[in-house]
Amino acid sequence: MTAAQADHARAPSDFLEMPEGLKLDTPRVEDGAAIWRIARDSGTLDLNSSYSYLLWCRDFASTSVVARSADGTPVGFITGYIRPEDPTTLLIWQVAVDEVARGRGLAAAMLDGLSRRVAEELGTQGIETTVTPDNTASNRLFTSYARRHGAEAKKEVLFDAGAFPGSGHQPEVLYRIGPVAFSSATRR
Template sequence: MSIATVTLRQPADQDGYSLHQLVSRCQPLDTNSVYCNLLQCTDFADTAIAAENAQGELVGFISGYCPPARPDTLFVWQVAVDGSMRGQGLALRMLLTLIKRVAAGQGVRYLETTISPDNAASQALFLKAFATLGIQHQTRTLFSRERHFAGRHEDEVLYRAGPFKDS
């Protein structure tokens, strides 16, 4: 399957169950309930992006939201890319398209996400996006293994980047 045949669009309510299935195929991503995925595709559709192949199948998704205390910030919650589409730049294409949309439509100037230290693929994705956008970033541990996860999950390191340059 080729990235050239993928359409990027805003999610809709009918994507909720497909999103649940996609995330289930994208280990080690944390799965959420179908209901949560439905909310990501409806209430948070303005800060999410779906990738659909020529057959109408969901092959990529980025969920995010603007934290109420930081409405100028897009927090990217989860990036999922189907195994058939990995290694083709789909995640970067989705991320840059989403950033452009929320920066223009909602006045977002900063990007945040959390990444565990062993997730080299996510680190590479976000560092490439920051470089492409020409923005600086900072990191700090947001949720620690011991304090927040009772030793059962790796630290979650916050990456904060911006401000976005005016286009």
């Protein structure tokens, strides 16, 4: 990402109204450890190695977002990437909000802000994500996202439980949401 792209990614006009005291930003490598901690403490995400979060902040910053408190500390994040086989689709990898910032609509604000920014910069028209059936918060987040943007949400099992090594992993249900329409009401 060039410096100009980074400045654009951080422009507050690109994002929804944020909960008071929080702002959206592009993740930086130095955010990797905090993002790893938020993922670990979420209690619902499959935790990746700390190294992978550092790489994510370096290589996929333009398709990811971090929410910062007033002092600049990360309190939430979304990691995403453009699907190589479908460059019109932003794949949302992980969404997490630190316990101190939960219950304020931050996950929805991050998702709206990120998807709008990536659509404007890279021309995406929809998003995909996977969610396990028992993850009520994520199922609600993506269902309400589709409704808010007047988009169709198609669901199908992408990976059944047997695809994972060992036992105990639920199936991953693929959400395909799009095309996404951004109205002036979803802007700040």
